[in-house]
Amino acid sequence: MGVLSLKQDIEERALRTGEWVAEHRATVRAAAKEFGVSKSTVHKDLHDRLPRLNRALYLQVRAVLDENRAERHLRGGEATRKKYRGE
Numbered sequence: 513m514g515v516l517s518l519k520q521d522i523e524e525r526a527l528r529t530g531e532w533v534a535e536h537r538a539t540v541r542a543a544a545k546e547f548g549v550s551k552s553t554v555h556k557d558l559h560d561r562l563p564r565l566n567r568a569l570y571l572q573v574r575a576v577l578d579e580n581r582a583e584r585h586l587r588g589g590e591a592t593r594k595k596y597r598g599e
Contacts, residue, residue, distance in 0.1 A: 523565055525549075526557035533558065534572040539580050 525547065533543050540558070544551045558577070563570040 522557075523561065526561040527565055527569070529554055529557050530562045530566065530569045530573045533576055534569060537576050537579075540577065 529543055529547055532538065532546060533540075536542070538546070540551050540554045543558075544554045547554070558570075558573055562573060
């Protein structure tokens with residue numbers, strides 16, 4: 513596997529991850545689990561690589577991630593509530 517091939521693989525992963533996040537309106541954590549990579553890798557793919565590869569897809573993904581960030585405190589509160597209710 514040459515350097516060019518490795519770079520193409522990384523770019524392909526960034527595009528596939530972006531498409532999946534936009535389609536499923538998923539979180540970074542869910543995308544990391546789906547693609548078997550770390551949250552840091554997903555973050556780098558979506559924030560650093562994707563804008564250079566596909567600007568329109570990046571803007572869709574960014575809207576999803578901004579929405580997730582805005583709702584994060586609600587999800588955390590619900591998880592804590594379930595934890596202490598024994599659910």
